[in-house]
Amino acid sequence: MAQVQILRDNQPVITTALKRIETQGVDLDRLPYVADLTLRDLPAGQYVMQVTAIDRVAKTSASQQTRFAIE
Secondary structure (H helix, E strand, O other): OEEEEEEEOOEEEEEOOOEOOOOOOOOOOOOOOOOOOOOOOOOOEEEEEEEEEEEOOOOEEEEEEEEEEEO
16 A cells, blocks of 8 residues: 655645555566646645555555655
């Protein structure tokens, strides 16, 4: 499963639904994931995009973040 969140001041302003990811035959270090997010309505400022992958079988998760700005 995977989920994307857009955060401003450590508060989520956009959270996608959990999406199932097919992992059979895939390099597990690089999971394929595509999502369309509309940032049009967000005010100017600094944001963080956080992508979280969840393994429900192993009961683990991993997240990665990147910062971006809307001007």
